[in-house]
Amino acid sequence: MKPVTLKDLAKQLGLSVTTVSKALKGYPDVSEKTRELVKSLADELNYVPNSFAVGLRKQQSKTIGVIIPAMVHYFFSNILDAILKEAENRDYMVIIMQSNEDYELEKKQVDLLLNKGVDGMLISLSNHTRDFKHLQKIIDYEIPLVLFDKIAKLVDCSKVIIDDRKAAYDAVSYLIKKGYKRIAHFRGDLNPQNSIDRFLGYKKALLDHNIEFDPSLVYLCNSNSDFSEGYSNAEKLMQDHGDNVDALFTVNDLLAIGAINYFNKKNIKIPEQIALIGFSNWFMASVVTPSLSSIEQNAYNMGTKAVEILFNEIDAKLNDTAIEHQKITIDTELVLRNSC
Amino acid sequence: MKPVTLKDLAKQLGLSVTTVSKALKGYPDVSEKTRELVKSLADELNYVPNSFAVGLRKQQSKTIGVIIPAMVHYFFSNILDAILKEAENRDYMVIIMQSNEDYELEKKQVDLLLNKGVDGMLISLSNHTRDFKHLQKIIDYEIPLVLFDKIAKLVDCSKVIIDDRKAAYDAVSYLIKKGYKRIAHFRGDLNPQNSIDRFLGYKKALLDHNIEFDPSLVYLCNSNSDFSEGYSNAEKLMQDHGDNVDALFTVNDLLAIGAINYFNKKNIKIPEQIALIGFSNWFMASVVTPSLSSIEQNAYNMGTKAVEILFNEIDAKLNDTAIEHQKITIDTELVLRNSC
């Protein structure tokens, strides 16, 4: 079965393609009667405009592209959820690609999306992206672009982020105020700005409260399996510092949960012997025992905001109106549970 | 900046559009020299064929559509992961939509994808889908379709599923062999086939092992927050049966984890006083305390298989070769941990 075209309708009604087209679009210069006739037949035959033809003609696709580092990830799937829902509301379709933290792949995907004629792009950069020519290309083609979470400061486009440094600062300050003094940190990979900022927030909180920063309390975590790295680093932490550590702030929840598992196994009491705060507030944090305090990143809000800005820029481009790029910071909050 | 077209290249080289097109496609009937010339300029100017035009011409989009009930879901995000990776390998793009368990939305999304000219579709039906005209429409349009996980038996297309009944049967049989006799079940919504089959597997395992089926041990769970429903039903279960229940099989992991939280709180020992087995083997199951035994659904395999079949059917259609629809059952396995 082939889709019905304007030509089919025209032939059946003994009209020209033009008239049929105009009738369907509600142009004023076509008689009431003809319009009704055309519309009812189109309805009956289930006519829908061919999107290739429309795209070719109008140079727009009613489609946006999204690139994220990984799909199986509570944070990103929540962001996608928001993006899909908002796009749905606007009758837009969404092409999703995962870069897999691979810069070359990310670059290729940008080209594919560009070529596909998407009306806009939402990108969260891979941890290994250090060159931004591919993003510049998007901008050169005048395709609206919004970066979120993992952004590039130097690229001239709208951005939606959280204040990682402040969030970490708040978490660690909270621990300090509760009386903890020897606070360890499981930090993330050295490259991405997020983990740098969270580390800096940790450090600054210590200094601001007159607690000496002890580098030996900081453990670098850059494997791909956070959970087991959390577990093993907790073990190391105990070997290295034993009783001389009373709290732990981790760059993400999985590391904390790995650590919790180790502490539970060794009967190290949480939070009496060691308190924990994670980062991201994955659903999991609320169901482990003891439940894990963490920083809520409001992924859904971030997704909503990012796609909202994108659509604004797409609309602006259609109307040929100028628009300022925005840089939005989504609020985070420290969610307290039983681990501290 | 506008994308470079064949016409641009032709003009710059003083050739016809036709020749340029042929040169780029490596047709034999164009001189070596011309070919090189064209290719190098195309390279230099970053020419890429306009996908609308190609789509219009060839009636194919190098794009597939996927509809799932929900994005924020360990099972589905793993399936998507597999689909995206396989599509990537084949240079296909993926449009993802979530039906949100809403039949009307699902129907609309099918139309959108059809209209978009996707080359194939992968769909996991919403729990409320009972009418399959929208799927028939896909088939009438001769667009390859593969249903996965939540399928419709009567629709004539390829399908990829697990054997829910057998998986549940195995889990409950295992409990019985370990000596448990009073086994409760938190069952899922009444409509979707999956939860029906899991319930039937549970029931059959009991009967086959000469254990009387006690309906009062079955609790219906159909709210949207499995975790808290697991918690509250565990409470009810204890009130109703107290010591006269020794195991619990749940239709999904979150219900079990909710129950675990209740049992932990009340100091009810797992598995001494009550053993548990969940379903789906979400990552979470491995990190809760005690860790939860569960049934691994091999979502990634399911996604890979589904997309593989889809591409086979797409290829077959392109080559105009006939193809048999397949019905594949993905193996499940009982993953044992500390909860039983």
Place this chain on the structure above:
DNA sequence: TTGTACGCGTTATCAC
């Protein structure tokens, strides 16, 4: 009020 003609960018066919 209706229809003709052209162009969007590509590709297949056929003529030179």
Place this chain on the structure above:
DNA sequence: GTGATAACGCGTACAA
């Protein structure tokens, strides 16, 4: 070996 022409389906300026 090269190029003119038509066609994919739609939308619009213009003519009738």
